[in-house]
Amino acid sequence: MTDQIDKALEREYEAGFVSDVESDTFEPGLDENVIRRISTMKNEPEWMLEARLKAFKVWQEMEEPDWAHVDYEKIDFQAISYFSAPKSMKDKPKSLDEVDPELIRTYEKLGIPLIEQQMLAGVAVDAVFDSVSVVTTFREKLSEAGVIFCPISEAIQNHPELVKKYLGSVVPTKDNYYAALNCAVFTDGSFVYIPKGTRCPMELSTYFRINEQNTGQFERTLIIADEGSHVSYLEGCTAPQRDENQLHAAVVELVALDDAEIKYSTVQNWYPGDENGKGGIYNFVTKRGICHTNAKISWTQVETGSAVTWKYPSCVLKGDNSVGEFYSVALTRGAQQADTGTKMIHLGKNTKSTIISKGISAGRSNNSYRGLVRMNPGADGARNFTQCDSLLIGDQCGAHTFPYVESRNPSAIVEHEATTSKVSDDQMFLCQQRGLDPEKAVSMIVNGFCKEVFKELPMEFAVEAGKLLEISLEGSVG
Amino acid sequence: MSNTNTKDTSSLLTIKDLHASVEEKNILKGLNLDVKPGEVHAIMGPNGAGKSTMGYVLSGREGYSVEQGSALLDGVDILELEAEERARAGLFLAFQYPVEIPGVSNLEFLKASVDAQREARGEGAVSSADFLKLAKAACKQVNLPLAFLKRGVNEGFSGGEKKRNEIMQMLLLQPKVCILDETDSGLDIDALQVVAEGVNSQRSSDRSFVVVTHYQRLLDYIKPDFVHVLADGKIVKSGDASLALELEAQGYAWLQPSDEEGQNA
Numbered sequence: 001m002t003d004q005i006d007k008a009l010e011r012e013y014e015a016g017f018v019s020d021v022e023s024d025t026f027e028p029g030l031d032e033n034v035i036r037r038i039s040t041m042k043n044e045p046e047w048m049l050e051a052r053l054k055a056f057k058v059w060q061e062m063e064e065p066d067w068a069h070v071d072y073e074k075i076d077f078q079a080i081s082y083f084s085a086p087k088s089m090k091d092k093p094k095s096l097d098e099v100d101p102e103l104i105r106t107y108e109k110l111g112i113p114l115i116e117q118q119m120l121a122g123v124a125v126d127a128v129f130d131s132v133s134v135v136t137t138f139r140e141k142l143s144e145a146g147v148i149f150c151p152i153s154e155a156i157q158n159h160p161e162l163v164k165k166y167l168g169s170v171v172p173t174k175d176n177y178y179a180a181l182n183c184a185v186f187t188d189g190s191f192v193y194i195p196k197g198t199r200c201p202m203e204l205s206t207y208f209r210i211n212e213q214n215t216g217q218f219e220r221t222l223i224i225a226d227e228g229s230h231v232s233y234l235e236g237c238t239a240p241q242r243d244e245n246q247l248h249a250a251v252v253e254l255v256a257l258d259d260a261e262i263k264y265s266t267v268q269n270w271y272p273g274d275e276n277g278k279g280g281i282y283n284f285v286t287k288r289g290i291c292h293t294n295a296k297i298s299w300t301q302v303e304t305g306s307a308v309t310w311k312y313p314s315c316v317l318k319g320d321n322s323v324g325e326f327y328s329v330a331l332t333r334g335a336q337q338a339d340t341g342t343k344m345i346h347l348g349k350n351t352k353s354t355i356i357s358k359g360i361s362a363g364r365s366n367n368s369y370r371g372l373v374r375m376n377p378g379a380d381g382a383r384n385f386t387q388c389d390s391l392l393i394g395d396q397c398g399a400h401t402f403p404y405v406e407s408r409n410p411s412a413i414v415e416h417e418a419t420t421s422k423v424s425d426d427q428m429f430l431c432q433q434r435g436l437d438p439e440k441a442v443s444m445i446v447n448g449f450c451k452e453v454f455k456e457l458p459m460e461f462a463v464e465a466g467k468l469l470e471i472s473l474e475g476s477v478g
Numbered sequence: 479m480s481n482t483n484t485k486d487t488s489s490l491l492t493i494k495d496l497h498a499s500v501e502e503k504n505i506l507k508g509l510n511l512d513v514k515p516g517e518v519h520a521i522m523g524p525n526g527a528g529k530s531t532m533g534y535v536l537s538g539r540e541g542y543s544v545e546q547g548s549a550l551l552d553g554v555d556i557l558e559l560e561a562e563e564r565a566r567a568g569l570f571l572a573f574q575y576p577v578e579i580p581g582v583s584n585l586e587f588l589k590a591s592v593d594a595q596r597e598a599r600g601e602g603a604v605s606s607a608d609f610l611k612l613a614k615a616a617c618k619q620v621n622l623p624l625a626f627l628k629r630g631v632n633e634g635f636s637g638g639e640k641k642r643n644e645i646m647q648m649l650l651l652q653p654k655v656c657i658l659d660e661t662d663s664g665l666d667i668d669a670l671q672v673v674a675e676g677v678n679s680q681r682s683s684d685r686s687f688v689v690v691t692h693y694q695r696l697l698d699y700i701k702p703d704f705v706h707v708l709a710d711g712k713i714v715k716s717g718d719a720s721l722a723l724e725l726e727a728q729g730y731a732w733l734q735p736s737d738e739e740g741q742n743a
Contacts, residue, residue, distance in 0.1 A: 429540070440594065
């Protein structure tokens with residue numbers, strides 16, 4: 001049976017192609033001068049450059065964290081290039097007609113058509129290619145509703161008051177090693193502002209693509225939902241298949257003001273490396289949101305890619321009655337390693353958080369859930385419910401759970417449930433006896449295991465996520 | 479019985495001299511069975527005789543190795559096929575202990591199974607709307623509330639509900655040969671009747687049943703054409719339905735060869 005499952009787990013990485021695009025890429029290396037050059041490339045105001053240089057000093061004094069349950073060779077930060085952009089983007093294309101067709105083809109190949117007529121109705125896309133945003137669709141339609149959806153590099157120029165007020169307000173520069181690095185060298189990502197009382201008329205999404213060799217991608221995203229507003233945002237990510245590891249160190253900040261709601265979904269499919277752990281993306285990401293009174297932030301993530309994942313989308317429940325949610329599916333196979341989970345920091349009264357984590361480990365992979373639930377003294381009547389389920393496929397993988405609970409308020413209630421199960425021979429045989437091949441059987445069983453999380457994804461993407469798992473588990477992809 | 483009038487007298491299932499082992503322990507030791515279209519064969523016998531093993535070996539479960547012999551399903555040698563290929567060839571096994579698959583809805587599972595089998599036969603997939611109609615009808619036939627179609631496969635089902643669910647799968651898959659592995663175990667009389675009615679409704683001149691059971695009780699509802707006693711890995715006695723009554727009255731001991739006889743045999 002193990003043989004059959006192993007076979008079912010072999011797969012090709014469909015997004016592993018390289019686009020033939022001429023790029024301007026910085027020489028590898030990191031110093032103040034590189035940061036000044038990034039800032040110049042982005043046409044930034046002086047205050048942004050100053051913030052970057054300050055962050056760089058902070059970062060230089062910090063040490064790379066080693067507490068996560070992952071093992072990888074130390075990163076040589078001087079061997080990475082910190083900026084790469086297609087040459088054709090230099091002239092800042094005004095419309096899609098002026099964008100290099102090869103870039104448009106790249107996204108088409110990935111299933112993300114950028115031509116508005118061909119797109120999924122009701123989804124606006126910001127397409128980030130290496131260090132620049134290629135195009136952001138439906139901007140005009142969104143601006144009619146007062147919604148700002150643009151690359152963060154543009155927001156810094158065009159909406160400095162919002163950026164100054166909120167950038168770094170949720171994840172401070174000193175927060176952690178990779179966040180500090182990101183503050184110094186971030187290149188692009190998305191900026192979203194939803195005005196008071198507005199329900200964003202479309203789903204917003206950003207698609208991150210790494211293409212250039214030896215380049216790091218330093219995504220920076222900031223979403224602000226003003227009072228009583230509502231937005232659903234989704235990000236996707238892929239990269240070419242290469243023998244060298246590449247770094248993606250992102251910072252995402254969400255601000256949900258009073259009565260606002262942000263739903264943030266991720267389908268992460270970075271190149272995971274080969275069977276033996278050669279190549280693949282290091283995905284070291286800091287994601288955090290702050291909820292003001294009665295606000296709600298919901299993180300949903302489907303993590304199937306990356307060689308090493310280090311990621312804890314979190315909620316600071318500052319306002320009374322605010323709600324934080326974290327729904328996660330993390331699949332590791334081959335030699336992949338994931339250390340992922342969340343932090344729910346309860347500050348306000350009657351704050352509520354829900355954590356549903358589904359870890360699937362196959363091959364020789366290691367999959368860890370790490371979660372913190374903190375009830376501060378002011379969090380009267382706060383509640384948390386955590387459910388952590390692990391599914392093992394085969395007998396050489398590992399599933400680990402590291403829950404941390406800190407309760408400093410006697411009226412707070414924290415519940416934690418955890419299970420570990422295996423895809424059993426009995427289940428496989430039942431499926432096969434009814435005519436299903438082993439690949440279909442495994443993917444069906446795994447999809448069933450993830451159902452509670454998939455139902456939280458926006459409709460179109462729930463289907464996509466299911467398919468992604470299927471591809472991830474399929475023996476031979478045609 | 480109905481089969482006596484069928485024109486096609488070639489067998490649906492022919493097992494010849496089947497020897498099989500599990501973890502290097504010989505369980506089947508020369509099993510012979512010939513099942514013609516439309517027939518119902520009951521297999522009875524003491525614990526450990528190899529009844530469940532027979533079902534698993536025929537349906538291709540991993541870990542069961544065939545040492546010798548052959549098994550033809552409608553003329554096709556199935557012992558070389560993968561488990562799913564045997565299922566697609568028309569072999570159905572109703573499990574003694576149906577397993578749960580949490581989160582996978584019964585409907586999704588049934589549709590995927592039916593589609594996989596149809597695809598293997600070169601038939602197109604059934605539309606979701608049509609399949610839903612078929613599934614609802616099957617669900618009603620086995621007396622399960624329609625909500626069971628949306629629930630996870632066997633998830634939180636009672637013993638009786640699981641067995642009825644097995645029969646529902648059989649109704650939708652329309653196999654050629656159905657092996658029921660102690661489907662009656664753990665059933666109350668009502669559930670037993672539902673299961674038996676499901677089976678009886680499927681009896682036809684081109685479908686056969688091999689009913690493995692410990693008890694004569696099931697055979698009151700599903701009338702067998704033949705009753706066989708499986709002991710120590712082979713059929714030691716065959717007869718008509720009256721044999722089951724005899725076994726009920728006398729047990730199996732009188733049929734099993736004593737040690738000495740066994741050595742002589």
